[in-house]
Amino acid sequence: MPNMSLKKNEMPHxxxxxxxxxxxxxxxxxxxEQAIDEAKRCLNCKNRPCVSGCPVNIAIPDFIARVxxxxxxxxxxxxxxxxxxPAVCGRVCPQESQCExxxxxxxxxxxxxxxxxxxxxxxxxxxxCTTLPVAPxxxxxxxxxxxSGPSGLTCAGDLAKKGYKVTVFxxxxxAGGVLVYGIPEFRLPKAIVAKEIETLKALGVEIKTNSVVxxxxxxxxxxxxxxxxxxxxxxxxxxxxxxIEGENLKGVYSANEFLTRINLMKAYRDNSMTPIFHAKKVAxxxxxxxxxxxxxxxxxxxxxxxxxxxxRGESELPARAEEVEHAKEEGVIFKLLTNPKRILKGENGxxxxxxxxxxxxxxxxxxGRRRPIEIEGSEFVLDxxxxxxxxxxxxxxxxxxxxxxxxxxxxxxxxxxxxxxxxRENVYAGGDAVTGAATxxxxxxxxxxxxTAIDKKLSGK
Amino acid sequence: xxxxxxxxxxxPTVSRMVIEAPEIAKKAQPGQFIILRVDEEGERIPxxxxxxxxxxxxxxxxxxxxxxxxxxxxxxxxxxxxxxxVGPLGKPTETEGIKKVAVIGGGVGCAxxxxxxxxxxxLGAEVHSVVGFRNKxxxxxxxxxxxxxxxxxxxxxxxxxxxxxxxxxALRKLIESGEKYxxxxxxxxxxxxxxxxxxxxxxxxxxxxxxxxxMIDGTGMCGGCRLTVGGxxxxxxxxxxxxxxxxxDFDEAMERGSMYKEFERHRYxxxxxxxxxxxxx
Numbered sequence: 001m002p003n004m005s006l007k008k009n010e011m012p013h014x015x016x017x018x019x020x021x022x023x024x025x026x027x028x029x030x031x032x033e034q035a036i037d038e039a040k041r042c043l044n045c046k047n048r049p050c051v052s053g054c055p056v057n058i059a060i061p062d063f064i065a066r067v068x069x070x071x072x073x074x075x076x077x078x079x080x081x082x083x084x085x086p087a088v089c090g091r092v093c094p095q096e097s098q099c100e101x102x103x104x105x106x107x108x109x110x111x112x113x114x115x116x117x118x119x120x121x122x123x124x125x126x127x128x129c130t131t132l133p134v135a136p137x138x139x140x141x142x143x144x145x146x147x148s149g150p151s152g153l154t155c156a157g158d159l160a161k162k163g164y165k166v167t168v169f170x171x172x173x174x175a176g177g178v179l180v181y182g183i184p185e186f187r188l189p190k191a192i193v194a195k196e197i198e199t200l201k202a203l204g205v206e207i208k209t210n211s212v213v214x215x216x217x218x219x220x221x222x223x224x225x226x227x228x229x230x231x232x233x234x235x236x237x238x239x240x241x242x243x244i245e246g247e248n249l250k251g252v253y254s255a256n257e258f259l260t261r262i263n264l265m266k267a268y269r270d271n272s273m274t275p276i277f278h279a280k281k282v283a284x285x286x287x288x289x290x291x292x293x294x295x296x297x298x299x300x301x302x303x304x305x306x307x308x309x310x311x312r313g314e315s316e317l318p319a320r321a322e323e324v325e326h327a328k329e330e331g332v333i334f335k336l337l338t339n340p341k342r343i344l345k346g347e348n349g350x351x352x353x354x355x356x357x358x359x360x361x362x363x364x365x366x367x368g369r370r371r372p373i374e375i376e377g378s379e380f381v382l383d384x385x386x387x388x389x390x391x392x393x394x395x396x397x398x399x400x401x402x403x404x405x406x407x408x409x410x411x412x413x414x415x416x417x418x419x420x421x422x423x424r425e426n427v428y429a430g431g432d433a434v435t436g437a438a439t440x441x442x443x444x445x446x447x448x449x450x451x452t453a454i455d456k457k458l459s460g461k
Numbered sequence: 462x463x464x465x466x467x468x469x470x471x472x473p474t475v476s477r478m479v480i481e482a483p484e485i486a487k488k489a490q491p492g493q494f495i496i497l498r499v500d501e502e503g504e505r506i507p508x509x510x511x512x513x514x515x516x517x518x519x520x521x522x523x524x525x526x527x528x529x530x531x532x533x534x535x536x537x538x539x540x541x542x543x544x545x546x547v548g549p550l551g552k553p554t555e556t557e558g559i560k561k562v563a564v565i566g567g568g569v570g571c572a573x574x575x576x577x578x579x580x581x582x583x584l585g586a587e588v589h590s591v592v593g594f595r596n597k598x599x600x601x602x603x604x605x606x607x608x609x610x611x612x613x614x615x616x617x618x619x620x621x622x623x624x625x626x627x628x629x630x631a632l633r634k635l636i637e638s639g640e641k642y643x644x645x646x647x648x649x650x651x652x653x654x655x656x657x658x659x660x661x662x663x664x665x666x667x668x669x670x671x672x673x674x675x676m677i678d679g680t681g682m683c684g685g686c687r688l689t690v691g692g693x694x695x696x697x698x699x700x701x702x703x704x705x706x707x708x709x710d711f712d713e714a715m716e717r718g719s720m721y722k723e724f725e726r727h728r729y730x731x732x733x734x735x736x737x738x739x740x741x742x
Contacts, residue, residue, distance in 0.1 A: 171680045173498060173505075173545040181682070210547040212680055216484055239684040241694055248694070248713055250720045254684035260677050265504060273504040273529060273728060274677075275721040349716040396681050397699060 003040035006109030011116050020299045020330035023185045023268055027091075032070070035120040039067035041105055041112045049102035050114060055445030056089075056154075058082045060099055060114055067117055076125040079118060084157030084200065085150065085444065087126060087192045090119025092183060093441045094320045126195050135204035139163035141458050144227040146213045146399065149177020150440045151431030152233035153200060154447030155454075160203040162455050167227070169211040172264065177235055178432075179440070181264040182256070184293050186300065187323075190263070214398035219406070219427060229426045229454045232414060233447060236432035237396035241389055242285070246343025251277055251351035255286070255294040255390035262297050279386030281305045283354050285340055286390030287312065288437075292323040294388045295332045306332050307382060311339040311359050311372040337361070337372065341379060343387050354382045393437050403427070411436070420450030428454055463497075463546040466519055468539050471601040474526045475569050476535055477511070483518030485548045491576035492554030492671060492703055495520065496679045498545040499533045506530050507676045509573040509702070510549060520548070523572030523601070529728035536736050550679045551702045554646070554669065556580050561587040563635065563642045564610075565628050565657050567649020568594060571602050573671055574648040575609075582609035589640065590614070591631045593653065597622035629656050636664050644669060647706060651718065655711035668706035672697045674714060675721070689713050 012028040013019070019026050030038065042064040050060040059078050066075035079086045095101075095115035103111030141164050145152045148170040156166045174180055176193045201207065213219065213234070222230050239254030241247050258276075261267040265274035282298040284291050287310035298306045308327070310317065313336050317324055328334070337359040346352025358378035361370035395412035407415045407423035413434055420428040430446025432438055464481040471477055485495065494509040512521035524531050537543060554577050562581055566574035571592050582588050590610040594600050595618045607613050614631045615623025624631065632645070645668040647657040654670045661668040676686040679698045686697040691708035695701065 171547070172678060173547070181678075210545050212547060212550065215549055216488060216547075235682070238681045238696060238699070241684070241687075243694075248687060248689060248717060250717060257677060257683040257685040260683050265677065266502075271502075273502060275724040275728075277720070349719075398680060 002043055003037060005041060008041075008110045008113040008116070009034045009038040011113070016326075016329040016331070019186065020296070021302075023300055025189050026186050026326060029123055030116055030120040032072070032124070035067055035072075035117055036070060038113050038117060039064045042068070043104060045104050049104065050099040050112075053099040053102040055098065055441050056082045056448050058118075063121065064112065064114070064117055067121060072121055072124040073129070075121045079121060082448075083444070084154045085196045086118055087122035087196060088150070088179060088188060089441055089444070090115055090117075090122055091188050091192075092439075094439055096321050098441070126192070132202035133199060135202065136161060136163045138165055138204070139459075141165065142167065142227045143229045143231065143454060143458075144169065144222045145231045145233060146219075147171075147177055147233040147235055147431075147433075148175035148197075148207060149233055149235050149431060149443065150179060151443035151447035151450075152177065152231065153197070154444040155231045155233060155428075155430070155451045156205045157200050157203060158448055158451035159454060160200065160205045164455070164458075165204065165206075167206045167208060169213050169217070170207060170209045171212040173209050174264070175207045175209060177233075181260045182290065182293070183440075184259065184263055184297050186296070187293065212398065214402040219399065219403040219424075223426075228458055229428065231420070231447070231450050231454065232399055232422070232427065232429040232433055233431045233443070234396055234399055234433045236393040236437045237412070238394050239389065240392045240394055242340060242391065244340060244342050246345060246351070247389070249343055249345055249351050250349050251279065251386045252343060253277075253386070253388045255284070255290045255388050256393070258294050258388050259290070259297065262301070268297075268301055276301065277386060279303050279384075281307075281384040282386040282388065283307045283309050283335075283340075283382055283384040284388045284390055285309045286392075287317040287319060288390065288392075289319045289323055289439075290437075291390035292319045292327045292332075294390050296327055296330060298386070298388070299330055299332065303386075307335050307384070308332055309335045309338050309340060309354075309356060309382070311337065312369060313337055313361060316369050335382070339372065339374065340387075344381065346385075351385050351387055354384055354387055355379055356382050393432070395433060395436070399433075418449070419453035420446060421453060426457065462542040462544060465537055465539055465541050465543065468537070471523065472599045475523060475572075475599075475601055476526070477521060477523045477572075478534075479519045479521050480543070480546055481518060482520045482546050482548075485520050485546070486513045486518050487515045489513035489520060489549040490553035491556070491580045492573075493549035493551050494679070494702060495522065495546055495548030496550065496676070497522075497534070497543055497547075499530060499537065500544050503533065503544060504530055505545075505677055505679070507550070507673065507679055507698075509671065509673065510576065511572040512576055520546075523569065525569040528725050529732040532729060532732045532736065547679070551698060552700075554580075554671070554703050556584055556586075559584075559586050559643050561589075561640075561642050563589045563591060563632060563640070563645045565632060565645060565647040565649065565653075566590065566592040566606075567628060567647075567653040568599070569601070570649030570653075570671075571606070574646065575602050575605055577646055577648070578606065579609045587611050589635060589642075591616065591628050591635070593617070593628040593649065595619070627656070628653060629660050632657065633660055636666070642666050646670075651711050651715045654706060654709075658706035658709070658711070662707050669703050670706035670709060672702050672704060672709065672714065674718060
């Protein structure tokens with residue numbers, strides 16, 4: 001008998017007032033009992049609408065059926081047929097706009113908690129399984145992957161499972177890309193990322209850190225070295241600024257810098273060699289996941305007040321619903337329909353405030369969202385000593401400028417067809433380098449698609 | 462891990478290290494930089510490449526002990542390893558078409574100016590090098606500069622060697638005596654570069670400066686190294702580190718460079734204490 005409860009099993013969380021002062025993971029995960037109970041809410045529909053909502057097509061009802069039976073390893077095996085990073089996706093996927101959005105149970109009540117179940121299965125496996133996968137027999141073909149973020153790791157994992165000898169080139173000193181420098185510990189513990197990467201290494205993937213493609217080695221040189229295909233998953237690129245007065249004052253960060261200092265360089269630890277400014281009142285400009293991560297990190301660093309300053313309204317916030325919810329619970333103050341005009345300079349060149357203007361919503365613009373319009377005379381000063389710009393990125397020029405014949409969009413993104421193929425033979429690309437800033441799972445989907453295309457091309461199928 | 466092939470002290474606070482990094486050595490060019498981490502817990506710091514030898518597979522760095530990380534780096538000896546060493550980053554210095562150049566180096570900035578002077582000398586340019594130090598004990602790379610310069614002038618604050626005065630005094634004299642430079646390349650403290658640029662602007666001489674702001678990844682991702690150049694935001698790591706000196710907002714760069722002054726002072730003291738303790742044991 002299915003569990004006909006209209007509500008999802010709640011996932012245990014650290015209480016907001018406690019977690020907003022530490023960097024440990026917010027959500028604590030289901031127990032086995034909770035997972036089985038939740039799995040029983042799945043009706044195992046014939047037409048499987050959830051699967052079509054998943055960018056990597058995980059056989060969702062099948063893995064959930066195994067969970068319901070208590071066969072968690074069996075469930076893990078089903079998930080990993082499609083996903084190389086289940087413990088990551090279970091945490092950071094926007095399930096509400098993907099698999100869970102299509103769930104039949106969601107029509108009347110809440111959808112099955114697919115994301116929480118995926119997370120449970122992956123965590124169960126990681127906690128209980130000590131054996132690493134074995135690398136399949138090599139087919140002798142070498143593929144280079146540029147960037148060890150979600151698209152690169154997925155592409156590498158899928159190709160390694162098919163017997164390719166994959167080398168991943170990572171610019172930073174650790175692998176994981178945005179999963180280690182961008183997404184905070186409290187949302188995605190770095191030990192989990194490290195574990196997923198260990199699994200890939202066991203499959204035979206070689207990871208070369210400290211290797212900046214475009215500087216240390218060019219795409220053409222990779223082919224000369226014997227790689228038969230190259231996948232570019234170099235990520236979103238350079239942080240954008242608004243171009244307003246005061247953006248280079250001390251106390252103004254890009255979200256990338258702020259988060260990198262905290263996540264990659266562990267600047268939140270007392271003994272860290274990497275400095276970070278401990279602000280009292282922080283304004284984060286932007287409404288996406290990165291903005292939520294920055295705001296919640298600022299709270300954890302000890303700020304008394306943290307604002308999200310976003311020029312559109314609540315329903316336009318691009319962040320995952322759960323992140324917005326968590327940020328609110330923790331005390332982040334949302335200044336919606338508000339836009340910064342300039343940042344004010346105080347003593348010694350540090351920020352002492354941000355002048356903002358209130359916005360109204362006009363007619364829909366090209367994005368289909370109502371265009372924000374300044375309300376004249378509504379200017380006010382927000383009392384802050386730190387401003388974090390989380391308004392997106394523009395593509396990194398390093399690879400484009402060193403790879404002849406690699407076509408890019410006017411805005412700099414690499415042009416790739418639906419299989420991930422670029423304008424250069426045997427050069428594929430995916431993730432934020434192609435789409436501009438998007439989600440982890442979309443990047444993984446692109447890495448997966450490219451892996452399939454690369455296999456097809458190199459195996460002559 | 463990257464092996465320290467050799468290490469020597471150039472003056473009481475400046476050392477030279479030769480690092481085994483064959484891939485970087487193959488690609489490095491004057492004006493580019495590397496980022497290193499001394500150990501597993503270390504911060505990432507950028508250092509401009511002072512020399513490279515593709516056949517030996519080595520890259521040379523010259524650093525001044527100014528903070529915790531350079532102090533820690535300096536505690537490493539020949540034969541030991543440093544954790545991470547990544548590069549070559551940034552754009553190389555443009556040397557094309559320069560027939561006559563004044564290369565201005567200030568303090569440890571001379572370490573970065575030298576490879577540029579060397580390259581220009583090899584390309585057949587007439588190189589006039591003007592270097593500035595506080596006193597004679599701090600002078601570095603004198604022989605190396607002499608070898609690649611048609612003129613080599615040392616300026617010191619106290620006149621203990623060379624002439625007493627600033628590099629800008631020497632440069633002004635050279636220009637006013639009729640030397641016609643296609644370009645001036647100035648590398649040193651921000652304040653020195655600022656005043657070199659002020660001088661060369663007066664005479665309308667193109668001037669290139671090498672910026673060394675606070676940086677983390679060095680590939681354009683963090684934006685911490687941003688500067689205002691010609692009224693626009695530029696990232697030193699991917700757009701530079703060389704910029705048209707007449708366009709750089711030096712005052713802003715100096716302000717931004719002081720962001721973590723307090724923290725840096727504390728970490729420096731902590732590190733000194735730690736190293737002293739280790740030595741005492």
